[in-house]
Amino acid sequence: MTYSLYKTMCVCICVRVRHGGDYWSKCGNNVGAGGKRRPVEDGQEAGPSPSHALGWARPTKIPKTTRVSEVPKSRVCPIHGRLLEIYCCDDDQCICPLCALVEHKAHNNLLAKEGRKRKQEQLQDIKKESKQRIKMREQEQKDLRENIKRVKEGGRAAEEHCEGVLSGLIDSLQRHYSTVRELILAHETAAVAQAESSLCSMEKDMAALKRRDAELGQLSQTDDDIHFLQRLPSLSNLPEPRYLSSVSTDPHLPFEAIRSAVSEFGNRLEAFAEEEISTVSQTVAGNGGSQFPDHRVIPEQLPVISAAQTPEPTTRTEFLQYACELTLDPNTAHKDLSLSEDGRMVRWDAKKQKEPVQPHSERFNYRRQVLCKKGLEAERCYWEVEVVGNKAEIALAYWGIDRKSVSKRSAFGASDQSWSLDRSKGYSVCHNSEGVALCATPSQCRLGVYLQFKEGTITFYEVSDKMELLYRTKKFTFTEPLYPGFWLGEESCITLCNLRHERF
Structure with a gap:
């Protein structure tokens, strides 16, 4: 003491x-x-x-002039009713002097001020440790932010690399498909030419037989016996039939081998892709946590978010998450349309009207229309176009849309095969010849299209600093991939926007 x-x-x-x-x-x-x-x-x-x-x-007593309620209970001994002035080091608590003489008599007791001095040293140690902990956490936060930045950069680089590899693979498959298509066309042309040659020979034989039959009929009616006897021997022998090339009675038979081979190739390629993608996924899963050994997230703690739970995008940045890369298919372009080398721009070209165009089975013959190469069937897809000119249409269509007919069914929006947004002095939408005029008038040259394939809706926007909704279709059941397409009026031009670098 x-x-x-x-x-x-x-x-x-x-x-x-x-x-x-x-x-x-x-x-x-x-x-x-x-x-x-x-x-x-x-x-x-x-x-x-x-x-x-x-x-x-x-010992300090509470003055009689002071109300008990005015003194904090924490400052008064609950046993003796006196102010707490002593600090018991053994029990680490504040006590009154009476407690120090009775309950805490054998303990190491100090005045509150002396106890404060001793505890002040402990406080300094605690503050020092706290500052060290804060400094350590700040460094950990800095390291984690740098790791996040590196992960994002690595993710972007990996995505660009994979996109380049897969795009090259798609281009390679497209070239092989062109080879197969040319093979089919060559086989078809040869078979048709052979059949037409045989048909021509048959027609000549038929003409000769009909002439002979007519002469026989005339000979049977003649009254000149000498002429009858002289002419009959030359008409008795039938003419030798011309050589006919063998043509299969089943027109589909020559192509069955090609169809079977391509189907087998597709099945094997799909199985190979599934196996390799599974290997890639396992590789990523095996190495995914190595970059954050001290900050791992337990998978069971993460909520499972399904596609249905993903919130709808509202800002352009959110729409760009679903941006897709599109290029135009020159084989489908009408003869009056001119495409850029990179396949992103199409314009009406008056000079091309006088130039001969190589016929193609996929080309639009009577409508100034063109389709993109890529069919879309992902759950969510978004793309943007810039329109120059007074009249144009932005559309989505099945690959089987009519391209050769003069009828209106070959126009975008005129059948159940396509959906279109018409942009002129105003806006209108059309599907299966059912049109709806919109109240909005064009104020921006850039338009956005948002396809929700599984949900079955198409949404059109005007794009500026904010997304201006033009129209959202009712729900449809899309049965096959949809191909973006365009119709152009005179002096019009449409450009597919490159959104690849805007996503980040």
């Missing part, structure tokens, strides 16, 4: 209290000369110290 604490408690009670072998019967008059406390002799009764002028502190 320190001297200051002893000084506080030395005259705190007026009952007999044993302290170091000496006794006091009551407070006071046990002060010797020189102002020092002296013990009371045995049997001697101590008197009151005059006015307690020595200055030694007594």
Whole structure:
């Protein structure tokens, strides 16, 4: 017990209290000369110290003029009702002087101020440790942000690389498909030429037989016996039939081998792709957590988000998540349309009207229309076009849309094979010859198209700083991939926007 604490408690009670072998019967008059406390002799009764002028502190009582409610309960001893002025180091709690003489008598007790000094050193240690922890966490946050940045950059680079590889693969398949298509066309042309040659020979034989039959009929009616006898021998022998090339009675038979071979190739390619993609996925899964050894996320803690739970995009940045790369198919372009070398721009070209165009089975013969190479069937697809000119149509169509007929069924939106947005002085949409005029008038040259294939809807937007909704179709059941297409009026031009670098 320190001297200051002893000084506080030395005259705190007026009952007999044993302290170091000496006794006091009551407070006071046990002060010797020189102002020092002296013990009371045995049997001697101590008197009151005059006015307690020595200055030694007594336990602080709550003044009678102070309401109990004005003193915080946390500052008052719940047992003795006195203010807490002592700190018990052993029990780590604040106590009153009476507690220090009774319950905590044998403990290491200090005045509150001295206890504060001792705890102040502990506080400095805690603050130092806290600052070190904060500094460590700040460094961890910095490292984690750098890791996130590297992951994003790596993801973009990987996506671009994979897109380049797969685009090259698609181009390669497209070239092989062109080879097969040319093979089919060559086989078809040769077979048709052979059959037409045989047909021509048969027609000549038929003409000769009909002439002979007519002569026989005339000969049977003649009255000139000499002419009859002279002419009959030359008509008795039938003419030798011309050589006819063998033509299969089943027109589909020559192509069955090609169909079977291509189907087998497709099945094997699909099986190979599934196996290799599975290998890629397993490789990624095996290495996915190595970059964050100290910050792994437990998969079970992540919510499973299905496509149906994915929120609908509202801003252009959100739409760009579903951006797709499109190019125009020159084989489908009408003869009056001119395409750029990269296949992203198509325009009406008056000069091409006088130029001969190589016929193609996929070309639109009577409508200034063109389709894209890629059919879309992903759950969500988005693309943008820029329109220059007074009249144009933005459309989606099945590959089997009529391309050779003069009738309106070959126009976009005129059958159940296509959907179109007409842009002229105003906007209108059409499907299966059912049109709807829109209230909006063109104010932007850039238009956005958002396809939700599984949901069965197509949405058209005007694109600026914000997405201006033009029209959303009702729900359809799309049965096959949809090909973006365009119709162009005179002096019009349409460009497919490159959204590849805008996604990030």
